[in-house]
Amino acid sequence: MDLSNARWRKSARSGASGGNCVEVTSNLPGVVAVRDSKNVAGPALAFTPAAWAAFLSQVVDRP
Numbered sequence: 305m306d307l308s309n310a311r312w313r314k315s316a317r318s319g320a321s322g323g324n325c326v327e328v329t330s331n332l333p334g335v336v337a338v339r340d341s342k343n344v345a346g347p348a349l350a351f352t353p354a355a356w357a358a359f360l361s362q363v364v365d366r367p
Contacts, residue, residue, distance in 0.1 A: 305350055307337055314341060330356075 310329035318325045318341075325341040336356040339348040351359070 305335070305337075305348075307332070307348060310337060312339070312344075 307329070309332065311331045312327040312329050314325050314327050327339050327341045327344070329337045330353070334352065336351045336353055337348045338351070340346055
């Protein structure tokens with residue numbers, strides 16, 4: 305999978321020090337990719353947008 309045109313972003317909840325963060329890209333058609341922000345040249349996980357949305361619906365903060 306070619307991720308060379310991916311625009312990666314960190315969570316707004318990431319600390320200023322970088323720490324243990326993941327980066328996500330959703331600007332590629334049909335795929336949401338996730339990678340370790342400390343190893344940007346390393347592997348990335350790829351999900352369909354539907355699978356990513358299902359994951360997020362289970363991990364979001366709840367009141």
